[in-house]
Amino acid sequence: MEQIEMSEADSNKFQMTWQLQWSTLPHDLLLQIIDRLGLIEFLSFHGVCKDWRLASSISSPEEKSRDLxxxxxxxxxxxxxxxxxxxxxxxxxxxxxxxxxxxxxxxxxxxxxxxxxxxxxxxxxxxxxxxxxxxxxxxxxxxxxxxxxxxxxxxxxxxxxxxxxxxxxxxxxxxxxxxxxxxxxxxxxxxxxxxxxxxxxxxxxxxxxxxxxxxxxxxxxxxxxxxxxxxxxxxxxxxxxxxxxxxxxxxxxxxxxxxxxxxxxxxxxxxxxxxxxxxxxxxxxxxxxxxxxxxxxxxxxxxxxxxxxxxxxxxxx
Amino acid sequence: MAKTPEPKRTISLKPCDGDVIEVSPMIAKQMQTIQSFIEDDSFIATTTIIPLPNVTAFQLSKIIDYLNYHSNSKAVADNVKESTKKFDEEFLKELEHDKLKELLHAANYLNVKEVLDFLCQAVADLIQDKSVKFVRKFFGVVNDYSVEEEEDIRRTHAWAFEGVEED
The missing domain is CATH 2.120.10 (Neuraminidase)
Known part of the structure; x- marks a missing residue:
C-alpha cells in the first residue's frame, strides 16, 4: 500500500516538474530556437512572456546569412x-x-x-x-x-x-x-x-x-x-x-x-x-x-x- | 536498423515508462548525457542499465530512429538528399504539437545535437507567420505581461503583425 502511494507521489512530482519546465523553457533551448527565427517571428517570440523577452534581449544571435x-x-x-x-x-x-x-x-x-x-x-x-x-x-x-x-x-x-x-x-x-x-x-x-x-x-x-x-x-x-x-x-x-x-x-x-x-x-x-x-x-x-x-x-x-x-x-x- | 553482431556491446537505456531499449555505442555516443554515463568508471556495458527518468519510450525510440536514419545516409547524392527530406517530413508529420515539444525537451535532456538542431528548426518553422497568441498556446506559456505592457509591446511592433494567422 505504502509503495503504491510512493509511486503516485513520485509520478505527481514528475508531472509537476514537466509542466514547470515547459513554461520556463531553459534559456539555452530558447536561444537555439531564437537563432533560427526570422525577424517577424522573433517579434512574436519577444511578446510571449517576460522570461522569453529576457532571453531574446540577452541573446545575440549568430549572424546568419539572411538576405537583405x-x-x-x-x-x-x-x-x-x-x-x-x-x-x-x-x-x-x-x-x-x-x-x-x-x-x-x-x-x-x-x-x-x-x-x-x-x-x-x-x-x-x-x-x-x-x-x-x-x-x-x-x-x-x-x-x-x-x-x-x-x-x-x-x-x-x-x-x-x-x-x-x-x-x-x-x-x-x-x-x-x-x-x-x-x-x-x-x-x-x-x-x-x-x-x-x-x-x-x-x-x-x-x-x-x-x-x-x-x-x-x-x-x-x-x-x-x-x-x-x-x-x-x-x-x-x-x-x-x-x-x-x-x-x-x-x-x-x-x-x-x-x-x-x-x-x-x-x-x-x-x-x-x-x-x-x-x-x-x-x-x-x-x-x-x-x-x-x-x-x-x-x-x-x-x-x-x-x-x-x-x-x-x-x-x- | 543496423544491429551490432555482438549484443553485449550495446548500451541499455531505461525510459521512464517502458522496457529497456538497447542502442549501439555509435548511437549512444551522439547522446551527450549517455556518453558521460559511459565514460564514468563505474559503468559496465554488460550490466549497467542507464535510467532515463525524463524520457519516455516513445521519445527515446523517435530519437533513435532519427539518429539511425541519418547516420546511415550521410552521403550527399541528390537522391539521398531527397529521401532524407522525405524521412524528416514524415518524422515531423507523426508528431502532434505537444509531442514535438516533449521530444524537443527529451532531446535537450539527452543532449543530442543533431536531433536538437532539427527540432529547433522545426519549431522555428512552425512559428513562422504566427501570432503571439499562437506561440503562447503552442508552448503552453502563460502570459505574465500586464494589459498595459502587452498593449505597449503590441503597439511598438504593430506593423509586423498585420495579417498574421491568429491560430
Missing part, C-alpha cells in the same frame, strides 16, 4: 519595408523623418538629421547618439562604421571631397567625443563621387561608380592607398576579397515589388554583408523617375539586415 530587406523613407515618418519574402510592411518611424541614411551595416543605420548624427535600429527603435557631428550640411558625404555601434571597437568614418584634388576623412572611435580629421590628395579622376563605403580587414574602403577605390588603414598603419579596379586581368596580382553588386535595385526589381509609381525616384544607401561565404558590397545608387512623368516624388532607400537589437535606453556612444 529594403526600407524606403522620405515621406515624413511613413516608411515601407520589403522583406526577403517580398512582403511589404508599412512602418511608422518618426526617427527617419527628415533624416538621411549614411551607412547601413549589420542591422544598424547611421543617420544624419539636421546637423546631428545617430545610430538607429529600426526594428527595436534603439537609438545611439553620436557626439559632435562633423557635418553641418550633406553634400557628397559617404560613411561607414567598422562593427556594431555597441561594440567597444567601433569606428565611424565619414568622407567627403573638399576639392577636385583632395578628400577629407573624419573618424570617431567608440567612447570618444573628439573626431579626428585627415586629408588625402586624390584627384577626382581617380575617385569620383563615392557610392560605396565599408570597413573590411582593418581598412575603410571607398569606391566610386567606376573603377576607383581608395582605402584607409584605420587600425595600424594609418596609410592611404589608391587603386583602379579591373576585371578579369590575370596580370594583376591584387585581387579584391569581396564582391561588388552594382545596380541591385533594378536587379531585384525593387520598384516593381514595392509597387512604386513611375514618377518615383529612389536614392539608396548601400550596405556590406556576408552571403554564404562571400562578402558582398552593395553600393548606393539612384533610380530616376521615368522621363516625362509629372510631379516626381523623391524617396530614399536603404538595404538593411533584418536584425533586432535590444539596448538599454539612453545608451551613449
Amino acid at each position: 530587406w529594403f526600407l524606403t523613407y522620405g515621406e515624413g515618418s511613413k516608411c515601407s519595408l520589403l522583406s526577403k519574402q517580398d512582403k511589404i510592411y508599412k512602418i511608422d518611424l518618426p526617427e527617419l523623418d527628415g533624416a538621411t541614411c549614411l551607412a547601413s551595416y549589420k542591422g544598424w543605420l547611421l543617420l544624419f538629421c539636421n546637423g546631428s548624427m545617430f545610430f538607429f535600429s529600426p526594428f527595436s527603435r534603439a537609438k545611439i547618439d553620436v557626439p559632435n557631428c562633423p557635418i553641418t550640411e550633406l553634400s557628397d558625404h559617404a560613411a561607414a562604421f567598422s562593427c556594431l555601434p555597441t561594440s567597444q571597437n567601433c569606428i565611424i568614418a565619414v568622407i567627403s571631397r573638399t576639392s577636385d584634388e583632395e578628400l577629407e576623412l573624419h573618424m570617431l572611435f567608440k567612447g570618444s567625443n573628439q573626431w579626428s580629421k585627415c586629408n588625402f590628395s586624390c584627384e577626382k579622376r581617380n575617385l569620383n563621387t563615392i557610392t560605396g563605403a565599408m570597413f573590411h580587414n582593418g581598412e575603410f574602403n571607398f569606391l566610386d561608380r567606376f573603377e576607383g577605390l581608395v582605402t584607409f588603414d584605420a587600425c595600424k598603419s594609418k596609410e592611404w592607398n589608391s587603386y583602379r579596379l579591373v576585371k578579369n586581368d590575370k596580370s594583376v596580382k591584387n585581387v579584391l576579397d569581396y564582391y561588388i553588386q552594382r545596380d541591385h535595385l533594378v536587379f531585384k526589381d525593387i520598384k516593381g515589388k514595392m509597387e512604386l509609381e513611375d514618377n518615383v525616384s529612389i536614392t539608396t544607401c548601400g550596405t556590406f554583408y556576408l552571403r554564404g561565404k562571400h562578402n558582398i558590397l552593395i553600393p548606393g545608387e539612384t533610380i530616376e523617375a521615368e522621363e516625362g512623368s509629372e510631379s516626381s516624388k523623391n524617396l530614399k532607400g536603404v538595404w538593411i539586415h533584418p536584425r533586432y537589437f535590444h539596448i538599454e535606453p539612453n545608451q551613449t556612444w
Whole structure:
C-alpha cells in the first residue's frame, strides 16, 4: 500500500516538474530556437512572456546569412519595408523623418538629421547618439562604421571631397567625443563621387561608380592607398576579397515589388554583408523617375539586415 | 536498423515508462548525457542499465530512429538528399504539437545535437507567420505581461503583425 502511494507521489512530482519546465523553457533551448527565427517571428517570440523577452534581449544571435530587406523613407515618418519574402510592411518611424541614411551595416543605420548624427535600429527603435557631428550640411558625404555601434571597437568614418584634388576623412572611435580629421590628395579622376563605403580587414574602403577605390588603414598603419579596379586581368596580382553588386535595385526589381509609381525616384544607401561565404558590397545608387512623368516624388532607400537589437535606453556612444 | 553482431556491446537505456531499449555505442555516443554515463568508471556495458527518468519510450525510440536514419545516409547524392527530406517530413508529420515539444525537451535532456538542431528548426518553422497568441498556446506559456505592457509591446511592433494567422 505504502509503495503504491510512493509511486503516485513520485509520478505527481514528475508531472509537476514537466509542466514547470515547459513554461520556463531553459534559456539555452530558447536561444537555439531564437537563432533560427526570422525577424517577424522573433517579434512574436519577444511578446510571449517576460522570461522569453529576457532571453531574446540577452541573446545575440549568430549572424546568419539572411538576405537583405529594403526600407524606403522620405515621406515624413511613413516608411515601407520589403522583406526577403517580398512582403511589404508599412512602418511608422518618426526617427527617419527628415533624416538621411549614411551607412547601413549589420542591422544598424547611421543617420544624419539636421546637423546631428545617430545610430538607429529600426526594428527595436534603439537609438545611439553620436557626439559632435562633423557635418553641418550633406553634400557628397559617404560613411561607414567598422562593427556594431555597441561594440567597444567601433569606428565611424565619414568622407567627403573638399576639392577636385583632395578628400577629407573624419573618424570617431567608440567612447570618444573628439573626431579626428585627415586629408588625402586624390584627384577626382581617380575617385569620383563615392557610392560605396565599408570597413573590411582593418581598412575603410571607398569606391566610386567606376573603377576607383581608395582605402584607409584605420587600425595600424594609418596609410592611404589608391587603386583602379579591373576585371578579369590575370596580370594583376591584387585581387579584391569581396564582391561588388552594382545596380541591385533594378536587379531585384525593387520598384516593381514595392509597387512604386513611375514618377518615383529612389536614392539608396548601400550596405556590406556576408552571403554564404562571400562578402558582398552593395553600393548606393539612384533610380530616376521615368522621363516625362509629372510631379516626381523623391524617396530614399536603404538595404538593411533584418536584425533586432535590444539596448538599454539612453545608451551613449 | 543496423544491429551490432555482438549484443553485449550495446548500451541499455531505461525510459521512464517502458522496457529497456538497447542502442549501439555509435548511437549512444551522439547522446551527450549517455556518453558521460559511459565514460564514468563505474559503468559496465554488460550490466549497467542507464535510467532515463525524463524520457519516455516513445521519445527515446523517435530519437533513435532519427539518429539511425541519418547516420546511415550521410552521403550527399541528390537522391539521398531527397529521401532524407522525405524521412524528416514524415518524422515531423507523426508528431502532434505537444509531442514535438516533449521530444524537443527529451532531446535537450539527452543532449543530442543533431536531433536538437532539427527540432529547433522545426519549431522555428512552425512559428513562422504566427501570432503571439499562437506561440503562447503552442508552448503552453502563460502570459505574465500586464494589459498595459502587452498593449505597449503590441503597439511598438504593430506593423509586423498585420495579417498574421491568429491560430
